[in-house]
Amino acid sequence: xxxxDLIEKVRDKKELTEEEIKYFINGYTNDEIEDYxxxxxLMAVYxxxxxxxxxxxxxxxxxxxxxxxxxxxxxxxxxxKHSTGGVGDKTSLVLGPLVAxxxxxxxxxxxxxxxxxxxxxxxxxxIPGVTINLNEERFLNQVNxxxxxxxxxxxxxxxxxxxxxxxxxxxxxxKSYPLxxxxxxxxxxxxxxxxxxxxxxxxxxxxxxTIEEAEALSRLMIKIGKKYxxxxxxxxxxxxxxxxxxxxxxxxxxxxxxxxQNKGPKDLETLCVELCSYxxxxxxxxxNLNEAREFTYSKLRDGSAYKKFIEFIKAQGAxxxxxxxxxxxxxxIPLFPRISGYIEEIDALTLGKVSMLxxxxxxxxxxxxxxEVGILLNKQIGEYxxxxxxxxxxxxxxxxxxxxxxxxxxxxxxxxxxxxEKKLIEKVIE
Ligand code: URA
Numbered sequence: 454x455x456x457x458d459l460i461e462k463v464r465d466k467k468e469l470t471e472e473e474i475k476y477f478i479n480g481y482t483n484d485e486i487e488d489y490x491x492x493x494x495l496m497a498v499y500x501x502x503x504x505x506x507x508x509x510x511x512x513x514x515x516x517x518x519x520x521x522x523x524x525x526x527x528x529x530x531x532x533x534k535h536s537t538g539g540v541g542d543k544t545s546l547v548l549g550p551l552v553a554x555x556x557x558x559x560x561x562x563x564x565x566x567x568x569x570x571x572x573x574x575x576x577x578x579x580i581p582g583v584t585i586n587l588n589e590e591r592f593l594n595q596v597n598x599x600x601x602x603x604x605x606x607x608x609x610x611x612x613x614x615x616x617x618x619x620x621x622x623x624x625x626x627x628k629s630y631p632l633x634x635x636x637x638x639x640x641x642x643x644x645x646x647x648x649x650x651x652x653x654x655x656x657x658x659x660x661x662x663t664i665e666e667a668e669a670l671s672r673l674m675i676k677i678g679k680k681y682x683x684x685x686x687x688x689x690x691x692x693x694x695x696x697x698x699x700x701x702x703x704x705x706x707x708x709x710x711x712x713x714q715n716k717g718p719k720d721l722e723t724l725c726v727e728l729c730s731y732x733x734x735x736x737x738x739x740x741n742l743n744e745a746r747e748f749t750y751s752k753l754r755d756g757s758a759y760k761k762f763i764e765f766i767k768a769q770g771a772x773x774x775x776x777x778x779x780x781x782x783x784x785x786i787p788l789f790p791r792i793s794g795y796i797e798e799i800d801a802l803t804l805g806k807v808s809m810l811x812x813x814x815x816x817x818x819x820x821x822x823x824x825e826v827g828i829l830l831n832k833q834i835g836e837y838x839x840x841x842x843x844x845x846x847x848x849x850x851x852x853x854x855x856x857x858x859x860x861x862x863x864x865x866x867x868x869x870x871x872x873x874e875k876k877l878i879e880k881v882i883e
Pocket of ligand 1: 537538618627632633634636637
């Protein structure tokens with residue numbers, strides 16, 4: 454078998470066999486196939502796609518390129534959740550404790566932020582003392598003891614994805630259904646959970662710009678999951694505007710804590726409650742979705758989920774549980790709207806890019822981040838803002854550009870007539 458023949462097959466829209474895909478992925482993982490050949494392969498896939506069957510073979514080859522976590526030692530139902538990435542997405546920090554408080558086990562491997570999107574690991578590490586480097590034994594013990602753990606991917610978990618993703622990032626081949634679906638699902642399957650919830654975002658701040666694109670990606674991921682006899686469901690959710698009001702690592706941790714203390718923004722609370730309720734329902738822990746919802750709300754309202762959060766960060770090394778004076782920035786700049794009115798649009802992509810510019814995110818994987826900085830919105834879509842009220846606050850240290858205030862104000866559309874709240878959850882695909 455030769456790599457060139459396989460590249461030509463994809464270029465000419467001919468189907469690859471399972472053996473051919475295995476050969477290609479193993480060859481690349483073991484440094485036997487060169488980056489330039491894999492780049493050509495990825496571009497051919499980007500333009501011509503792969504069949505669903507080929508995508509399943511690709512996922513399987515990636516999944517088997519490294520370790521697979523065995524969660525057998527964990528008693529009860531093991532669940533996992535994956536977001537396709539967005540701006541202000543601190544869902545895992547709220548959902549994890551909520552799920553654990555409801556009696557399920559969240560065994561989650563997370564990633565770091567890249568570009569305008571944030572990552573759970575960066576948010577967790579902004580809490581002094583918290584580590585995301587848990588070895589397998591500590592990870593499994595923690596899930597068994599408190600019902601949740603969130604860790605970074607170990608080096609040998611889906612190594613094929615690590616190499617492929619880095620190459621896709623620099624060859625313009627990220628946005629491809631088979632490549633995204635195989636990348637996400639190989640990691641989720643390697644994580645070993647019984648039930649996988651996907652939060653598939655659409656809108657300016659997401660990979661998928663439309664509901665239809667998010668739905669197509671979701672269906673592909675569900676199909677892959679079914680091959681492995683896993684229960685997978687996908688929420689199609691809005692990422693035209695940020696989730697919640699906070700963007701930036703420590704700001705998002707505080708917002709997650711507020712949410713767990715029943716003081717959080719409604720969109721974040723709703724998303725977490727709905728995801729948890731669906732997990733309870735789909736895992737047959739509770740056979741009625743409304744009852745699952747009621748149960749989930751009761752665990753949020755009575756403080757059980759917040760208690761779990763405290764147990765969780767303590768278990769992962771938090772040295773202080775005092776979040777007063779948690780954020781230390783040189784300056785907090787209030788930004789005022791140009792007119793009074795109802796907020797119609799807050800462009801997630803622009804806010805994510807500005808947050809990255811002031812240090813909250815990284816442009817390349819090697820960049821360091823500043824956990825203190827970010828943007829805190831004062832209002833969300835549908836709310837009325839007066840001209841003399843700050844529309845948002847910029848938490849900044851040294852990284853700055855004088856155009857930022859104008860860029861942000863241009864990203865927020867204000868209407869003179871009433872505007873409806875955004876519809877956060879478009880649909881659920883199973
Ligand atoms: N997230 C992933 O893990 N992989 C992709 O390809 C895109 C988003």
